[in-house]
Amino acid sequence: MLRSRAHEEWEQAYEASPRRDDGLETSTLSGQELAPLYTVEDLPEGVEGEYPGRYPYLRGIHPGGYRGKLWTMRQFSGFASAAETNRRYKYLLENGQTGLSVAFDMPTLMGLDSDHPESRGEIGYCGVAIDSLADMDRLFEGIPLDRVSTSMTINSPAAILLCMYLAVAERQGVPFSRLEGTLQNDILKEFIAQKEFVFPPGPSMRLVVDSIEFCTREVPRWNTVSISGYHIREAGSTAVQELAFTLADGFAYVDACLERGLKIDDFAPRLSFFFDAHIDFFEEIAKFRAARRLWARHLRERYGATSERSWKLRFHTQTAGVSLTAQQPEINVARTAIEALAAVLGGTQSLHTNAMDEVLALPTDRAARIALRTQQVIAYETGVANTVDPLGGSYLVESLTRRMEEEAERYFQRIEELGGVIPAIEAGFMQREIADAAFRHQQELEQRRRIMVGVNEFTQGNEEDTIELLRIRPELEEEQIERVREVRRRRDRGRAERALEQVRKAAADPKENLMPHILEAVRAYCTEGEIMAAMEEVFGRYTETPVI
Amino acid sequence: MATRAAPPRPVRIVLAKVGLDGHDRGVKVVARALRDAGYEVIYTGLRQTPAMVVDAALQEDAQAIGLSLHSGAHMTLIPAVLEELRRRQATDILVFAGGIIPDEDIAELKRMGVAEIFTPGAPLQGIVEWLRERFPEVES
The missing domain is CATH 3.20.20.240 (Methylmalonyl-CoA mutase)
Structure with missing residues (x-):
């Protein structure tokens, strides 16, 4: 496309104009180069x-964008x-x-x-x-x-x-x-x-x-x-x-x-x-x-x-x-x-x-x-x-x-x-x-x-940066452990065991959809960890080789 | 004329993610920076228990352990690493840590024996310089 005269004039004016000399990147955060100006071209x-x-x-x-629904x-x-x-x-x-x-x-x-x-x-x-x-x-x-x-x-x-x-x-x-x-x-x-x-x-x-x-x-x-x-x-x-x-x-x-x-x-x-x-x-x-x-x-x-x-x-x-x-x-x-x-x-x-x-x-x-x-x-x-x-x-x-x-x-x-x-x-x-x-x-x-403001520039004020934080009650851990043990004590043990066995069987059969079996195990108050462990017996565990 | 000395033993640092969280961006960036600064870095990968970390440090004959965690479990897991080092009579290994750790916990962890804790926004250069003071023999 031919550049318009106005564009050329702008370009000359831009070349002649002073630049900020602060050493900062002008590309996007991801490093995509940006031109100083975008036009119809x-x-x-x-x-x-x-x-x-x-x-x-x-x-x-949506044809109506947020006019229909925010x-x-x-x-x-x-x-x-x-x-x-x-x-x-x-x-x-x-x-x-x-x-x-x-x-x-x-x-x-x-x-x-x-x-x-x-x-x-x-x-x-x-x-x-x-x-x-x-x-x-x-x-x-x-x-x-x-x-x-x-x-x-x-x-x-x-x-x-x-x-x-x-x-x-x-x-x-x-x-x-x-x-x-x-x-x-x-x-x-x-x-x-x-x-x-x-x-x-x-x-x-x-x-x-x-x-x-x-x-x-x-x-x-x-x-x-x-x-x-x-x-x-x-x-x-x-x-x-x-x-x-x-x-x-x-x-x-x-x-x-x-x-x-x-x-x-x-x-x-x-x-x-x-x-x-x-x-x-x-x-x-x-x-x-x-x-x-x-x-x-x-x-x-x-x-x-x-x-x-x-x-x-x-x-x-x-x-x-x-x-x-x-x-x-x-x-x-x-x-x-x-x-x-x-x-x-x-x-x-x-x-x-x-x-x-x-x-x-x-x-x-x-x-x-x-x-x-x-x-x-x-x-x-x-x-x-x-x-x-x-x-x-x-x-x-x-x-x-x-x-x-x-x-x-x-x-x-x-x-x-x-x-x-x-x-x-x-x-x-x-x-x-x-x-x-x-x-x-x-x-x-x-x-x-x-x-990054406050990190590598404009750090004045950092000394006052304390704000109120949410703390987790230390007793929570013991309470939650007790809750899961209580669930295991109170459930119908036979039903829970049968349900886990079904999950294991279904996991071993790739033609079977696991969802109904997991749903039954959940209803029987099998815990998350037990259901995962049942599947892990069949599926095994993944470890990655870390890439640095 | 400079006297000819035996080459210095390389300084090895074990970097580890302890606990369950998988946020490894920070530890990987630090691993590269320390490697570039002349250290031998052994990154253990994710989900290391305190015993696994100390095992790795002893096997690798490491002089320092850097722990990274972002899950909030630092007041349980970092003391557990220190305890494991005591148990194995390896308290000469320097322990430092990085992650989302509130100020009052930092004070407590330092009292327990953690040498330094680097929080979000800490410059890599700061970590490298801090280590250089402890291991002046390392040249990048």
């Missing part, structure tokens, strides 16, 4: 034909015991939160009961401790499951926790068909980034497909997998890596379900996504937009999905934990607001805003409320929800969006060349890419080529 071809609610959904999956304000929370977390949920619902999101503690995430020796010191710290149906029942006491939607962040033992939720619904008299929510259930990103794996990749994938197959039939409004880039990004990846590895994981789940014999349009509409909203504003917005187009294209063109619902990428966003600082933690409110705004301008379906104290501990009530209020300011005060995809047509955003799509495609190609996602994981490919990016970023900070 940078608009990718075809952008003017893109409309919201229309394939390939660059501008959003995003769901879904604060991830859980700590200490089920009873304490239940009180926090009621507090959040009373304050206008519109969906629940359960954070489990480390033993629960790793499939260990509270009385396991390795659970020592970890009970109730990173989330709520759940050992059996008794805890799950208490967690949702007084919260009718047909009136809330619930997201559960759990991966290796996801099938078990889902069954506990289903069993609570049974006890509340709510049919499975009315349950709404999301199970993270994304084991691939555990191998890649968050590392909360238990079983090897093969049986892990089988459990994911078992739960998808079961929910497709029995729990049709449940989002079966929340394919997650968040942890990949927090582990240090670039925005493009987050985008590419997450979608590649998504394709791997699609492939596994097709191999099982499921029909694409039966299960694909219930796959959802979960991204990070980092601090580089425009790069993040471009990432969300690129993700929608990539998913739609691949689902339609590569997998032959014919239902529009299969093409639409729906996603949850959480603001970036890694962007927050322990220094002057109140500044985190500002960071989180900017990141949340990027998520909204990128068209997120639901959003978690981090509390300012999350870099130090789990949030206090006050910090959790301010985080929720931040979303409410964006939704109700700023006016950004009044127009659909307000940055559509932005020279910069459209150009970045297209660039990220192209770079993601190059990663898909490389993963394909390595034999697919699981062989690439086993070769340490994604892990190494992420570790390299994390190290690069740290060096940029060390060399002051990037600034």
Whole structure:
């Protein structure tokens, strides 16, 4: 395209103008080069034909954007015991939160009961401790499951926790068909980034497909997998890596379900996504937009999905934990607001805003409320929800969006060349890419080529940075251990043993879907750790060779 | 003219993730930085029990152990490593740690014998310099 005269004049004027000489990077946070100016000449071809609610959904999956429905304000929370977390949920619902999101503690995430020796010191710290149906029942006491939607962040033992939720619904008299929510259930990103794996990749994938197959039939409004880039990004990846590895994981789940014999349009509409909203504003917005187009294209063109619902990428966003600082933690409110705004301008379906104290501990009530209020300011005060995809047509955003799509495609190609996602994981490919990016970023900070306020610049005030922190009661550990032992004492022992034997048998038979057997074990008050141990006897345990 | 001395024994540092959390971004970045600074770094990987960490340190003849944890279990697991070192009569091994650890816990852990604790935002250079004071023989 010929450059306009005005453009040439600008270029000359720019060349002649003074520059800031501060040694700071002018590329995006992920290192994508940026020009000083974007113009109509940078608009990718075809952008003017893109409309919201229309394939390939660059501008959003709904024709009316947030005019139809605001995003769901879904604060991830859980700590200490089920009873304490239940009180926090009621507090959040009373304050206008519109969906629940359960954070489990480390033993629960790793499939260990509270009385396991390795659970020592970890009970109730990173989330709520759940050992059996008794805890799950208490967690949702007084919260009718047909009136809330619930997201559960759990991966290796996801099938078990889902069954506990289903069993609570049974006890509340709510049919499975009315349950709404999301199970993270994304084991691939555990191998890649968050590392909360238990079983090897093969049986892990089988459990994911078992739960998808079961929910497709029995729990049709449940989002079966929340394919997650968040942890990949927090582990240090670039925005493009987050985008590419997450979608590649998504394709791997699609492939596994097709191999099982499921029909694409039966299960694909219930796959959802979960991204990070980092601090580089425009790069993040471009990432969300690129993700929608990539998913739609691949689902339609590569997998032959014919239902529009299969093409639409729906996603949850959480603001970036890694962007927050322990220094002057109140500044985190500002960071989180900017990141949340990027998520909204990128068209997120639901959003978690981090509390300012999350870099130090789990949030206090006050910090959790301010985080929720931040979303409410964006939704109700700023006016950004009044127009659909307000940055559509932005020279910069459209150009970045297209660039990220192209770079993601190059990663898909490389993963394909390595034999697919699981062989690439086993070769340490994604892990190494992420570790390299994390190290690069740290060096940029060390060399002051990037600034983190309060960390490597503007540190005056750091001495006053103490804020109130949530402490977990030290008695909790013993109480929780006693609770799980009490459950084991009081249950029908014969029924529990038979149920565990059935789980073991079903695990050994790859043709059998494990879900009904796990559900029966949960109803019989088998504990999470017992059900995991029964499966581990068959599946074995995964250990990784660390990549530095 | 410089006298010819036997090459100094390399300083080995065992870096370990203790406890259940799998957040290894920090420890891996530190591992690279220490390697670049001339140390022999042995990264144990995830989910090490205190006994496994001390085993690794003794087997590798390490002079220091760096523990990383982000799950909140530091007041249980770090003292357990110190106890294991005492039990195995290996308290000459320097123990330092990094992670999300509140100030009052840092004071307590230092009283127990942890040499230093690096919290979020600590520059790599700071860790390297701190180690250099303890191991002046290391050249990068």
